[in-house]
Amino acid sequence: MTACLETRGLTKLFGSVCVTEGVDFRLMPGERRALIGPNGAGKTTMINLLTGRLRPSSGSVFLHGIDVTRLGEARRIKRGIGRTFQITSLFPALSVRENVYLAVAERDGIAARMFRPAFGWKPQLQRVDELLERFHLSDVANETVQLLPYGKQRLLEFAVSLALKPTILLLDEPAAGLPTAEAAIILEVIDRLPKDVTVLLIDHDMDLVFRFAQRITVLVRGRILAEGTPAEIAADGRVRQAYLGEGGHGRHP
Amino acid sequence: MIGSSIVAILFFGVAYGMILYLISVGLSVTMGLMGFVNLAHGVFAMAGGYATVSLMNTMGVPFFPSLALACIIVTGMGFVLERTLYSRLYGATELRQVLFSIALCLVAMAIVRIVWGPLAQPIQLPEYLTGQTDILGQALPTYRLFLVAFAAIVIGGLWLTFERTLFGARIRAAVDDRAMAQAVGINTKRLFAATFGLGTGLAALGGGLGADILAIAPAYPLQHIVLFLIVVAVGGLGSIKGPFIAALAIGVSDTACKYFFPEVGSVFVFALVFLLLLWRPNGIMERR
Amino acid sequence: MSHQSATLAAATRPADPTKLRALEVLPWVAALTFYFVAPGYEPLATQVFVMILFALSLDLLVGFAGIVTLGHAALFGTGAYAAGLLSVNGITDPIVTAVLATLAAAAVGLVTGALMLRTKGLALLMLSLAACFLLYEVANQATPWTGGDDGLQGVTFSPLFGIFPFDFRGQTAFFYSLGVLFLAFLAMRRLVNSPFGWSLRGIRENDGRMRALGCPIYLRRLTAYVLASAIAGLAGALQAQTTQFVALHVLSFQLSGDILIMLILGGAGGLYGAFIGVPVYMLAQDLLAKQDPANWYLWQGAMLLAITFFAPGGLTALAQQALSAIKGKLRR
Structure with a gap:
């Protein structure tokens, strides 16, 4: 079976600092994987390398067996990679509905159409409204995003990413710092993602990680330290060492 | 014949380039440091020119004290403007910075025109700086020779300040990584104001020294801003040596262009700049 | 910062283009009324129409796509010189020259924009500025063709549709430019309300996020740039046709700056800023510059300072705030 996302010898240098070092990583279709590691382990950099936001210094990225190392971010997104941002990245002066609309329009390939008004595309608008409903955002649909409370912005961040109907979803600390109510909505959405969507989750919340993941990859100082089932990782002394040794963060496995 | 005209072109071009550099270097550092698109930098050079000329012509102050006083006055002016107006727009959109600085140009142009009238202000050079001096069998204007030498000393001093003093180190650190500079305890607010003051003071010196190259007239800030911006953009934001190379290159190539192909005017220079910026959008001496 | 963005947000709220709001009819009624109440001022009004069209094209870039250019006159000037040169060389039909001039500006926009x-x-x-100075210098030096500093003389156009000559009073010019402005405005209104128009706003707000949505940003921005160039070129052609003259000024940095100020005065990003900013600016200029140019600079600068510090949304945003304040009072 071909991996749907694979890296070979992936390396990224910032100046002389090596943030990702020779990472070989395979994600199988439909898998639920978590990527954990202490702060500064290079987890977000890893996501940025996978989506094409950053270019690797060496090594390659494969999507469904095809080398996409040289493809830009937009082209990889078109091939089904989706991601959420750890630091909320939205369109602040636009409304909640407009934010989701932009994503749906890009996904459905109508975003460059110039004649029919944006609200004239009924199926797309309907999908926007469904997404808003799913994330409990319908009542703030016409609010300007920058005036929204943080929790709602995180929900919107998620809705925008899912509007692209990605087949591989990279979640960068989706529930970090969220009020319980919003965190619950996001966890529910993650749980209900279709089985054929592949999910890679970065998070420091070990309860979430161990409940969610079928397999866990541990990244320390840019290298893969261990990989295995939650039970194997929990029992792995090196992992414990890495977390404790680095001062630890959040709850420990 | 050709040989001597090449020497003359190089000489005039270098003199022109040094004036451009003195005026623009402050712009480079402030734009690199504060990320502020400042189209009003020419205002300070113009102010330096007017201050020098007025001190000499109406109050009879000698040339050098006038230059020094002009620098001090304009430095103060830059300092005050930075604290009162510029600092409010740090982090604002590029568009608002552009509009603000155009507004500042317009107001300055209007004031100057109301006080001094629409005509260019001639500078009365001291006797000993007029006339010609023979260098290697070639007669060159004494004032330009003085200008090149004087500017070279100032530039040397500036570079030493930048490389060897704590103040210079702080500027370099803040240009590279402002957040980090703040984190290690550099007072960026004060640093910005001081740098801005220094930059405007140098511009004033350039404006006063270069009064016979870039004439002191009300249209000054908008007429020449494209030159200063080109020096900065080509030289590289935040760099202090990049703009030197850029200024000399522009000074020499513009002078040569006007000498050899007067009918094409500045077309070559602008085309060159256009291509150069496409090749290196962040300038020839990219920091960061 | 938040204040500025809030006013911006108000200006970007989508208007349902099938529903015409009462206020939207106002500029056109005003233009037609002007014709009847101020006979003899047709040439001034025509100038205003041309500049509104020019400002509209800039609004597409600055207000919607978030592309700040200091050299927009390069495209206006291309259109003006294209129309003028065609006329001097025997192609004098206004519609044909306008179309060709529009295409010429689009072509220049494609090349400069792509770079x-x-x-x-x-x-x-800097590149926008350099491109503008470059074209200015080319037109300035190509005296045999362009007339250089003296401007392009002997520009004449045949009657509109073969029926209405460009008369001395400027009536044909008045209705012709008003008609072109109206059609171009309708097209632009459709454009900014289309998915394409919305994606431009997205790029303006957060280009990194748009890229992460799979949007080909460069292509999208270039498309917007070429369209804006075409409209600017059309405005330039109108300028040449209605004044029967092309001055070097049409390519100048000063004009680029002036049109930017006019747009910002009215308010960018809502299509209506141009309709308020241009007439107010040109009227003020007419009144103030006559006495003393220094005076005019001072006013211009003061106005611009006031706008940047106190009303970044321009006059339209101020009017909107005033309107909603009044509505709020009435409701109570």
Whole structure:
């Protein structure tokens, strides 16, 4: 079976600092994987390398067996990679509905159409409204995003990413710092993602990680330290060492 | 014949380039440091020119004290403007910075025109700086020779300040990584104001020294801003040596262009700049 | 910062283009009324229409796509010189020359835009400026063709549709430019309300996020740039046709700056800023510059300072705030 996302010898240098070092990583279709590691382990950099936001210094990225190392971010997104941002990245002066609309329009390939008004595309608008409903955002649909409370912005961040109907979803600390109510909505959405969507989750919340993941990859100082089932990782002394040794963060496995 | 005209072109071009550099270097550092698109930098050079000329012509102050006083006055002016107006727009959109600085140009142009009238202000050079001096069998204007030498000393001093003093180190650190500079305890607010003051003071010196190259007239800030911006953009934001190379290159190539192909005017220079910026959008001496 | 963005947000709220709001009829009624109440001022009104069209094209870039250019006159001037040169060389039909001039400006926009838009920030500003100065210098030096500093003389156009000659009073010019402005405005209104128009707003707000949505940003921005160039070129052609003259000024940095100020005065990003900013600016200029140019600079500068510090949304945003304040009072 071909991996749907694979890296070979992936390396990224910032100046002389090596943030990702020779990472070989395979994600199988439909898998639920978590990527954990202490702060500064290079987890977000890893996501940025996978989506094409950053270019690797060496090594390659494969999507469904095809080398996409040289493809830009937009082209990889078109091939089904989706991601959420750890630091909320939205369109602040636009409304909640407009934010989701932009994503749906890009996904459905109508975003460059110039004649029919944006609200004239009924199926797309309907999908926007469904997404808003799913994330409990319908009542703030016409609010300007920058005036929204943080929790709602995180929900919107998620809705925008899912509007692209990605087949591989990279979640960068989706529930970090969220009020319980919003965190619950996001966890529910993650749980209900279709089985054929592949999910890679970065998070420091070990309860979430161990409940969610079928397999866990541990990244320390840019290298893969261990990989295995939650039970194997929990029992792995090196992992414990890495977390404790680095001062630890959040709850420990 | 050709040989001597090449020497003359190089000489005039270098003199022109040094004036451009003195005026623009402050712009480079402030734009690199504060990320502020400042189209009003020419205002300070113009102010330096007017201050020098007025001190000499109406109050009879000698040339050098006038230059020094002009620098001090304009430095103060830059300092005050930075604290009162510029600092409010740090982090604002590029568009608002552009509009603000155009507004500042317009107001300055209007004031100057109301006080001094629409005509260019001639500078009365001291006797000993007029006339010609023979260098290697070639007669060159004494004032330009003085200008090149004087500017070279100032530039040397500036570079030493930048490389060897704590103040210079702080500027370099803040240009590279402002957040980090703040984190290690550099007072960026004060640093910005001081740098801005220094930059405007140098511009004033350039404006006063270069009064016979870039004439002191009300249209000054908008007429020449494209030159200063080109020096900065080509030289590289935040760099202090990049703009030197850029200024000399522009000074020499513009002078040569006007000498050899007067009918094409500045077309070559602008085309060159256009291509150069496409090749290196962040300038020839990219920091960061 | 938040204040500025809030006013911006109000200006970007989508208007349902099938529903015409009462206020939207106002500029056109005003233009027609002007014709009857102020006979003899047709040439001034025509100038205003041309500048509104020019400002509209800039609004597409600055207000919607977030591309700040200091050299927009390069495209206006291309259109003006294209129309003028066609006329001097025997092609004098107004519609044909206008179409060709529009295409010429679009072509120049395609070339310069394709190069410029690879950069951003200061480099983009500088490239737009350099392109404008470059074209200005070319027109200035190509005296045999363009007349250089003296401007292009002997520009005449045949009657509109073969029926209405460009008369001395400027009536044909008045209705012709008003008609073109109206059609171009309708097209632009459709454009900014289309998915394409919305994606431009997205790029303006957060280009990194748009890229993460799979949007080909460079292509999208270039498309917007070429369209804006075409409209600017059309405005330039109108200028040449209605004044029967092309001055070097049409390519100048000063005009680029002036049109930017006019747009910002009215308010960018809502299509209506141009309709308020241009007439107010040109009227003020007419009143103030006559006495003393220094005076005019001072007013211009003061106005611009006031706008940047106190009303970044321009006059339209101020009017909107005033309107909603009044509505709020009435409701109570």
